[in-house]
Amino acid sequence: MNTTADRGRPPTQPAAAAAGNNGAARSSAGPLLEVKNLKVHFPVTRGFVIQRKVGTVKAVDGISFTVRPGETLGLVGESGSGKTTTGRAVMMLNRPTAGEIRFEGKDLTGLSAGEMRRMRRRMGIVFQDPQGSLNPRMTAGNIVGEPLIVHRLYENKADYRAQVSELLHTVGLSPAMASRYPHEFSGGQRQRLGVARALAAKPSLIVLDEPVSALDVSIQAQVINLLTDLQEKFNLAYVFIAHDLSVVRHISDRVAVMYLGKIVEIAPGKELYSNPMHPYTRALLSAVPTPDPVLERKRERIVLQGDIPSPLRPPPGCVFHTRCPMAIDDCSRVEPDLRELSPGHQVACIRAPGYGGY
Amino acid sequence: MTNGKAPLLQVKDLQTYFYSPAGVVKAVDGVSFDLGEGETLGLVGESGCGKSVTALSIMRLIPDPPGRIVGGQVLFNGEDILRIEESKMREVRGSAIAMIFQEPMTSLNPVLTIERQLTEPLELHMKMTRQQASKRSGELLEIVGIPDPEARLKGYPHQMSGGQRQRVMIAMAMSCNPKILIADEATTALDVTIQAQILELMKELTVSFGTSLIIITHNLGVVARYADRVNVMYAGKIREMGHAVDIYGEPRHPYTAGLLQSVPRLDVATSARLAPIRGEIPNLMKLPEGCAFRDRCDWAVERCATDDPPLQVVGKEHTSACWEHARVELKKRVSA
Numbered sequence: 102m103n104t105t106a107d108r109g110r111p112p113t114q115p116a117a118a119a120a121g122n123n124g125a126a127r128s129s130a131g132p133l134l135e136v137k138n139l140k141v142h143f144p145v146t147r148g149f150v151i152q153r154k155v156g157t158v159k160a161v162d163g164i165s166f167t168v169r170p171g172e173t174l175g176l177v178g179e180s181g182s183g184k185t186t187t188g189r190a191v192m193m194l195n196r197p198t199a200g201e202i203r204f205e206g207k208d209l210t211g212l213s214a215g216e217m218r219r220m221r222r223r224m225g226i227v228f229q230d231p232q233g234s235l236n237p238r239m240t241a242g243n244i245v246g247e248p249l250i251v252h253r254l255y256e257n258k259a260d261y262r263a264q265v266s267e268l269l270h271t272v273g274l275s276p277a278m279a280s281r282y283p284h285e286f287s288g289g290q291r292q293r294l295g296v297a298r299a300l301a302a303k304p305s306l307i308v309l310d311e312p313v314s315a316l317d318v319s320i321q322a323q324v325i326n327l328l329t330d331l332q333e334k335f336n337l338a339y340v341f342i343a344h345d346l347s348v349v350r351h352i353s354d355r356v357a358v359m360y361l362g363k364i365v366e367i368a369p370g371k372e373l374y375s376n377p378m379h380p381y382t383r384a385l386l387s388a389v390p391t392p393d394p395v396l397e398r399k400r401e402r403i404v405l406q407g408d409i410p411s412p413l414r415p416p417p418g419c420v421f422h423t424r425c426p427m428a429i430d431d432c433s434r435v436e437p438d439l440r441e442l443s444p445g446h447q448v449a450c451i452r453a454p455g456y457g458g459y
Numbered sequence: 460m461t462n463g464k465a466p467l468l469q470v471k472d473l474q475t476y477f478y479s480p481a482g483v484v485k486a487v488d489g490v491s492f493d494l495g496e497g498e499t500l501g502l503v504g505e506s507g508c509g510k511s512v513t514a515l516s517i518m519r520l521i522p523d524p525p526g527r528i529v530g531g532q533v534l535f536n537g538e539d540i541l542r543i544e545e546s547k548m549r550e551v552r553g554s555a556i557a558m559i560f561q562e563p564m565t566s567l568n569p570v571l572t573i574e575r576q577l578t579e580p581l582e583l584h585m586k587m588t589r590q591q592a593s594k595r596s597g598e599l600l601e602i603v604g605i606p607d608p609e610a611r612l613k614g615y616p617h618q619m620s621g622g623q624r625q626r627v628m629i630a631m632a633m634s635c636n637p638k639i640l641i642a643d644e645a646t647t648a649l650d651v652t653i654q655a656q657i658l659e660l661m662k663e664l665t666v667s668f669g670t671s672l673i674i675i676t677h678n679l680g681v682v683a684r685y686a687d688r689v690n691v692m693y694a695g696k697i698r699e700m701g702h703a704v705d706i707y708g709e710p711r712h713p714y715t716a717g718l719l720q721s722v723p724r725l726d727v728a729t730s731a732r733l734a735p736i737r738g739e740i741p742n743l744m745k746l747p748e749g750c751a752f753r754d755r756c757d758w759a760v761e762r763c764a765t766d767d768p769p770l771q772v773v774g775k776e777h778t779s780a781c782w783e784h785a786r787v788e789l790k791k792r793v794s795a
Contacts, residue, residue, distance in 0.1 A: 179650035179651065179652060179653075180621075180650055287739050287740070289739065290739075317505040317506055317677065317740060318505060318677060318678075318679075318718055318721060318722055319505060319717060319718060319721050319735060319736035319740070319755075320735070320739070320740075321721070321722070321735075322721035322722070322723075322733035322734065322735030322736075323735040323737075325723075325733055325735075326732055326733055326735060329732065344650065344651065346651070346725065347722065347723040347724055347725050348723055350723065350725060350729060351723035351729050351733065370729075374725065384652060385651060385652060386725065388651040388652045388654065388655040389651060389680070389725055390655075390678070390680030390681055390683060390684055391680055391683060391724060391725065391726050392679040392680045392683050392707060392719060392722065392724065393683055393707055393708075393726070394683045394684070394686075394703040394704050394707050394708075395704060395707075395708070396726060397680075397683045397684040398684060402655060404652075404655050404656055404659055405652045405655075405656070406656075408620045408622055408623065408653065409620075409650070
């Protein structure tokens with residue numbers, strides 16, 4: 102499984118993912134998920150009985166992206182960038198304020214609660230905290246089998262049990278563990294349970310919200326490999342949300358970089374990491390430490406000044422201009438839109454070479 | 460490094476156990492290492508390896524019960540601080556050895572102003588007056604790069620961002636010119652861009668104050684840039700120690716090699732699969748006989764099941780606790 106030969110060989114990559122790496126092969130399949138101009142705003146209220154609205158947190162403010170069947174879109178950004186809200190909005194767990202979410206051809210924003218519940222069968226979500234997202238009073242088997250009950254996806258008791266065993270087996274757990282409770286599992290095993298639950302209703306898309314960041318380093322790789330295998334096996338599309346750029350690079354076909362509720366750059370993974378064009382992407386990449394003392398000490402780093410501004414009062418113009426080492430006066434006036442500067446590579450920065458007039 | 464003198468801090472065969480009804484957890488089980496003046500040491504390992512308990516034992520902050528330091532010595536400037544009076548220890552804490560933690564919000568007092576929290580150690584350890592301490596607090600905030608320090612002094616922790624809170628923690632830790640600063644996962648809770656700022660700040664300050672630094676982390680990347688030497692811990696013991704260049708370049712313990720290979724890296728071409736360490740981190744209450752890592756080890760031989768390997772010299776100031784250390788090597792990586 103982890104021989105040298107195996108690691109360097111591309112054919113083990115999922116077929117769909119491999120196709121996703123090269124822009125031309127992708128056009129044949131229509132998008133599975135299409136998000137257009139999505140906005141999720143949260144009102145900020147004051148007062149207990151009579152609540153007055155005193156402001157708006159623009160957690161997600163007008164973003165668009167697509168995900169093709171079997172493809173992984175990485176969503177990276179720091180805390181407050183809106184990546185989690187985006188993931189939840191895609192599942193309609195947060196009501197969008199504006200915009201369109203088309204999934205398998207249907208606009209989810211217009212669906213009734215009942216229709217949405219039926220659509221959710223086709224989508225799964227895995228949360229960051231494997232402890233908090235599993236009910237401590239339910240057995241592993243019941244946790245994994247709950248989607249089967251909700252969506253009535255089994256014929257009889259024997260079939261239900263067989264499906265649960267199969268699911269546990271798929272994620273690398275022993276079916277004998279079905280009667281155990283979450284606290285009896287280790288962190289990595291709990292995250293496997295979360296993945297099994299997301300898989301239960303046979304979805305075509307799974308939103309993975311920081312699925313490995315709570316796990317120990319040696320366990321992270323196990324879960325990432327599992328996710329890669331499952332994608333290949335079931336032709337799953339992933340929206341992979343994470344702050345760890347190395348992990349996102351490893352698993353994603355395309356990567357979107359978010360900052361203060363906006364996508365500032367989106368490109369095929371290889372392209373984004375080898376040719377980052379937005380100053381924020383560059384700073385983010387340069388902040389990731391490399392486990393190699395010789396390289397690491399020679400490397401020049403861009404250390405950004407200051408903190409991420411409050412999403413309650415985002416700066417005017419480009420949201421990044423307050424921390425940007427390349428900002429000019431126009432950056433505080435012009436709100437840059439995403440423009441495609443090379444095939445599949447979109448950047449929202451007026452200072453990016455080739456961006457053109459604004 | 461030590462340049463012939465006795466090292467500033469010597470930890471000798473430290474043993475810290477936790478007693479619970481279910482059994483004894485040997486969280487730290489015979490840990491020995493030195494820290495030279497002005498040196499930066501990395502203490503690396505995953506959850507439960509004993510890295511934090513080692514630090515808390517040095518500070519004598521182990522909650523008793525259930526924990527107890529059952530053996531060993533911690534020599535600070537030649538004096539065993541495990542055996543001094545609690546009142547004397549209180550002087551050591553803060554003024555000689557300072558520590559910062561992962562979550563700054565829980566280390567700061569939410570109902571006291573930033574100023575009060577900064578002046579307290581100054582008055583206590585540096586014997587400053589209120590006015591002197593107050594003035595120094597402002598300077599300290601400026602040193603750690605907090606804008607508008609005068610206004611910030613009157614504020615409370617909740618009014619600051621995570622990065623700024625950690626800066627306040629660093630200001631507090633450095634306020635009494637400690638000889639040693641222990642940073643326990645101090646940047647783990649922060650965003651990458653903020654993490655870079657805080658690490659850079661810590662390194663700068665410790666260099667200019669001549670403070671020795673112990674960086675405790677699970678992230679091998681974090682220490683690569685800053686640590687002179689690295690100790691890798693697993694299941695309560697140091698399994699490998701050496702200069703950073705050797706630990707990362709030529710690890711001689713299967714666990715170190717496994718850790719290095721299981722993380723995806725930005726400077727290496729992506730391959731289809733990662734090489735994880737198989738299995739789980741063992742339960743410290745039911746550690747197997749022999750080497751604690753052997754169930755997860757690709758190099759394990761029969762002897763590993765019965766004899767726990769001691770640290771053996773494998774190179775210049777490089778030791779590894781593995782019988783098969785000569786065979787351990789990193790698999791080839793393709794550069795990006």
